[in-house]
Amino acid sequence: MSLVMDINVEAQAKEAKRAAKMVSLLTTEQKNAVLKEIANTLEGNVDYILKANEQDLAKGREKGYTEAYMDRLALSPERIADFANGLREVAELEDPVGDILSDWTLDNGLQVEKVRVPLGVIGMIYEARPNVTVDATGLALKSGNAIVLKGGSSAIHSNQAIVDIMHKALETTLIPKEAVQFISSTDRKATEQLFTMKEHIDVLIPRGGASLIKAVVENATVPVLETGVGNCHLYVDKAADLEKALSIIVNAKTDRPAVCNAAETLIVHEKWLDKNKEELIELFKDHNIPVHGDEEAVREIPGAIPAGEEDWTNEYLSLDIAVKVVKSIDEAIDHIDDYGTKHSEAIITEDKEAASRFMKLVDAAAVYHNASTRFTDGGALGFGAEIGISTQKLHARGPMGLPALTTVKYQMTGDGQIR
Amino acid sequence: MSLVMDINVEAQAKEAKRAAKMVSLLTTEQKNAVLKEIANTLEGNVDYILKANEQDLAKGREKGYTEAYMDRLALSPERIADFANGLREVAELEDPVGDILSDWTLDNGLQVEKVRVPLGVIGMIYEARPNVTVDATGLALKSGNAIVLKGGSSAIHSNQAIVDIMHKALETTLIPKEAVQFISSTDRKATEQLFTMKEHIDVLIPRGGASLIKAVVENATVPVLETGVGNCHLYVDKAADLEKALSIIVNAKTDRPAVCNAAETLIVHEKWLDKNKEELIELFKDHNIPVHGDEEAVREIPGAIPAGEEDWTNEYLSLDIAVKVVKSIDEAIDHIDDYGTKHSEAIITEDKEAASRFMKLVDAAAVYHNASTRFTDGGALGFGAEIGISTQKLHARGPMGLPALTTVKYQMTGDGQIR
Incomplete structure (x- = not known):
């Protein structure tokens, strides 16, 4: 030995x-x-x-x-x-x-x-x-x-x-x-x-x-x-339920920020943000979540710092979150196309057609409607032990x-x- | 245009x-x-x-x-x-x-x-x-x-x-x-x-x-x-039926020699060869099959020329055949391990245990007992058109x-x- x-x-x-x-x-x-x-x-x-x-x-x-x-x-x-x-x-x-x-x-x-x-x-x-x-x-x-x-x-x-x-x-x-x-x-x-x-x-x-x-x-x-690499997004659609959105954001971001199925970027529809800004700001404050935002997010969210290319690209693996404000679901899908790692992507909405469009068009191992990305896990899905989470398409x-x-x-x- | x-x-x-x-x-x-x-x-x-x-x-x-x-x-x-x-x-x-x-x-x-x-x-x-x-x-x-x-x-x-x-x-x-x-x-x-x-x-x-x-x-x-690359072997076991062996050799070698599921090497048990030499020699002659043999094959088969490393390694994609004489099924399996391309490999035998051992231990996309390797084909298997024949293991x-x-x-x- x-x-x-x-x-x-x-x-x-x-x-x-x-x-x-x-x-x-x-x-x-x-x-x-x-x-x-x-x-x-x-x-x-x-x-x-x-x-x-x-x-x-x-x-x-x-x-x-x-x-x-x-x-x-x-x-x-x-x-x-x-x-x-x-x-x-x-x-x-x-x-x-x-x-x-x-x-x-x-x-x-x-x-x-x-x-x-x-x-x-x-x-x-x-x-x-x-x-x-x-x-x-x-x-x-x-x-x-x-x-x-x-x-x-x-x-x-x-x-x-x-x-x-x-x-x-x-x-x-x-x-x-x-x-x-x-x-x-x-x-x-x-x-x-x-x-x-x-x-x-x-x-x-x-x-x-x-x-x-x-x-x-x-x-x-x-x-x-x-x-393994999971640059996962939550998209809060204009028709998202407030309570579901808030609890999913907290869970996907803060439950275990260092794992690959944690959320890194929040994409939020401008109309939803407009209506629910106060609650979202409070959530970030309550959970000590540092916000890196695009231009509009920085304008709307106190304390948010401007996000650069690396904020959209990389996993934080920490409590930090990037926030992007969009005018449409397709803008959200395009952003995920550009920066996602094909791991886990979620839409929060009460609009079933929007959910269906998101789940069909987003190219990822797991797509979610009204649930936390944290379920992409062999244990959580009932597979037993896993050798890893594949982000490729073959095999x-x-x-x-x-x-x-x-x-x-x-x-x-x-x-x-x-x- | x-x-x-x-x-x-x-x-x-x-x-x-x-x-x-x-x-x-x-x-x-x-x-x-x-x-x-x-x-x-x-x-x-x-x-x-x-x-x-x-x-x-x-x-x-x-x-x-x-x-x-x-x-x-x-x-x-x-x-x-x-x-x-x-x-x-x-x-x-x-x-x-x-x-x-x-x-x-x-x-x-x-x-x-x-x-x-x-x-x-x-x-x-x-x-x-x-x-x-x-x-x-x-x-x-x-x-x-x-x-x-x-x-x-x-x-x-x-x-x-x-x-x-x-x-x-x-x-x-x-x-x-x-x-x-x-x-x-x-x-x-x-x-x-x-x-x-x-x-x-x-x-x-x-x-x-x-x-x-x-x-x-x-x-x-x-x-x-x-x-695609198919360096396919036929192994004629000591317990092989003569007629089955001969018709499978002719089919796998001569039906369409340029395709990937055609046979390139015949591995034959010395005891079977001893008993059925005349018929095998006649088959090669009748079908104009040039034989490249190992030492023993060259000794037994008139006109056979000595095979080199490239005969065991490459696809002929022609009527040529390489012939190797073995003392045991395990020697045949070892040879396939060394030179096979994991495409299609066949054993001809009436011994079910030998067939089972061969099919379990030979590492290939398709393993055959008493049939021609020519069936590794989307059309023949009923899949309809195929995009190719995968010789890899993933996906x-x-x-x-x-x-x-x-x-x-x-x-x-x-x-x-x-x-």
């Missing part, structure tokens, strides 16, 4: 590929037993993990990381118990592998089955939070895949310790420890090697900030499941549960059919 | 994006009417298209293209009628847009619908055959998308003329002609511009040879639907019909739900 210093990323990916075949042959019960074994072993080795975590925390203090960052990094017996319980929950999820999505017989008697199968090897590239090490492993194994983990350097000791313990657990199970590979190098080149390893890695999933995701999307030739869109980690295969059974 | 000389690829892609919204709002009936109008207009303007085609053919003769290539390029009234009928067939296909894939209501009353929606703008990059110009346009419009067409330079006049006529047809329909963009530049840079136009193009589909597909996959940041795998040109959207309807 020591850091491997001699890194050969390709050899690790190859090992994962071989191990993936063995994982793909297991039954649901066999995979569930493995997840439970890992959960128990993690709980039985809390001290080992916490000791490693202390090294990361010490380095973090030295480097002067923010309190929020240190909090994401810090482990405790409770958090490790949460990891274990997360694995037990994944064991409870329905196994998508082997599902027959459709089957039919051709006129010549050839039987066709379209079956869900594992993707093979998942490459997970992520930043600080050590929980991803456990969560992603659980989801990958449950869906019949192997995984190559490349975590952030600030959590390297914690991640390595968690993987050590998972490997220890795998020693007694049907899944070989080669199915869980950990890239223990903090060298950026190790990550870049993963980008092009098409023969050994079937998909890359980046989890983290916008720049990490951009680097992977732009440089990888391995297919990528793009996750998986929105919260990605286990089926996103599978592909399909046509299995044809004949008795000599030719064409 | 003249070639546009002043190319602005980005402006064209932007126009397509705007037009895509209008296409996305149309009903199935409205889209079908447009396809029929295009079909009729093509048939009414055969001379215009043939005149342009003559220019391409003249240039082709000048350049000394092969007969097969010239044949793919040549149009005729009959071929144009085929294009038109192809569009009429697409009009008959079920429209995937608007399908509700699942719907449920959360405990708080929020209604969730997972709905199929168009992808937006399809970028089609293809080589010689002008039929792709019509086929891809029909499939894109039927599935509610706009399309940007970039055909090969050898068919530029034919493609431009076909698009001119399609635009003429669109003048009288609900779909604006901006929904069908044709890049009339033969400059490679025009193609490369498409690779990174993520804001305006939702997916790129390359159709053509391996080098075109590789260039797109390796250089595009726009998501790609990878199609769509195998023959891609209309659903492959759609994505999903979560539509949430509430009355003020917050989290």
Whole structure:
């Protein structure tokens, strides 16, 4: 159980590929037993993990990381118990592998089955939070895949310790420890090697900030499941109900401002603003929401500062909000077209036609009528644990549960059919 | 109706994006009417298209293209009628847009619908055959998308003329002609511009040879639907039935050797070969199949020449076949792992356990037991027209019909739900 210093990323990916075949042959019960074994072993080795975590925390203090960052990094017996319980929950999820999505017989008697199968090897590239090490492993194994983990350097000791313990657990199970590979190098080149390893890695999933995701999307030739950046808008239409609008604004902005399904920009119809200005101003004041507005918003909302291009473009991930005043629903839709990240977009209105137009024309994984954008979440939607929220259009869109980690295969059974 | 000389690829892609919204709002009936109008207009303007085609053919003769290539390029009234009928067939296909894939209501009353929606703008990059110009346009419009067409330079006049006529047809329909963009530049840079136009193009589909597909996959940041290269294997197991084996080999190799689902390599178990050598040798002779073999195959099959790495790797797209002799099914599976392109792979055997092992462990879009690989085809499987055969694992795998040109959207309807 020591850091491997001699890194050969390709050899690790190859090992994962071989191990993936063995994982793909297991039954649901066999995979569930493995997840439970890992959960128990993690709980039985809390001290080992916490000791490693202390090294990361010490380095973090030295480097002067923010309190929020240190909090994401810090482990405790409770958090490790949460990891274990997360694995037990994944064991409870329905196994998508082997599902027959459709089957039919051709006129010549050839039987066709379209079956869900594992993707093979998942490459997970992520930043600080050590929980991803456990969560992603659980989801990958449950869906019949192997995984190559490349975590952030600030959590390297914690991640390595968690993987050590998972490997220890795998020693007694049907899944070989080669199915869980950990890239223990903090060298950026190790990550870049993963980008092009098409023969050994079937998909890359980046989890983290916008720049990490951009680097992977732009440089990888391995297919990528793009996750996460949510520059989400609330559009308060002229026919919006006041109470619904206010409670949705408060919830979408302030409930958890740092998550991707939080709202960043409020687009408000000038007629609604005109009628409900006082209440909106009070809301901003009551909830300590700093306002960055366009010209009209700055004129109408005391304390609002002028918004620049970056206010429309970026996620604040804080209590700040950008406010844009529009003359029509189409102006709102155009703004979302220009600045949205195709994550979650909401309209608040009592006008059903306006709602329908918004939901059809806005291009996003999730569109809402009279509800908070905060529901774009695997847990909230009842999918169970998610590997991320896809903001791309191919393969998986929105919260990605286990089926996103599978592909399909046509299995044809004949008795000599030719064409 | 003249070639546009002043190319602005980005402006064209932007126009397509705007037009895509209008296409996305149309009903199935409205889209079908447009396809029929295009079909009729093509048939009414055969001379215009043939005149342009003559220019391409003249240039082709000048350049000394092969007969097969010239044949793919040549149009005729009959071929144009085929294009038109192809569009009429697409009009008959079920429209995937608007399908509700699942719907449920959360405990708080929020209604969730997972709905199929168009992808937006399809970028089609293809080589010689002008039929792709019509086929891809029909499939894109039927599935509610706009399309940007970039055909090969050898068919530029034919493609431009076909698009001119399609635009003429669109003048009288609900779909604006901006929904069908044709890049009339033969400059490679025009193609490369498409690779990174993520804001305006939702997916790129390359159709053509391996080098075109590789260039797109390796250089595009726009998501790609990878199609087409099929280095397909037939594995004749020791328990293979002689008659089934022979007829499947003949069909998969000789029916249409230039297509992607044709067989390129025969892997044969040494015990089967030992028993059935004479018949196999006769088959190769009767069908004029040149054999490239491994050491043992060369020893056993008169006239076989030694195979090199390129014989195992490349598609012959001709009557040639590579032959490898193995001692076990696992050796066959390993060879397919090393050289297969994840397209179509077949086992011929009367041993059900061997068949099951092969079908589970071989990683390909389609795996066959006792049938020819030639069935990996949208038409043969009953999908109707296909936009290509995907050899990737994400989004769509195998023959891609209309659903492959759609994505999903979560539509949430509430009355003020917050989290």
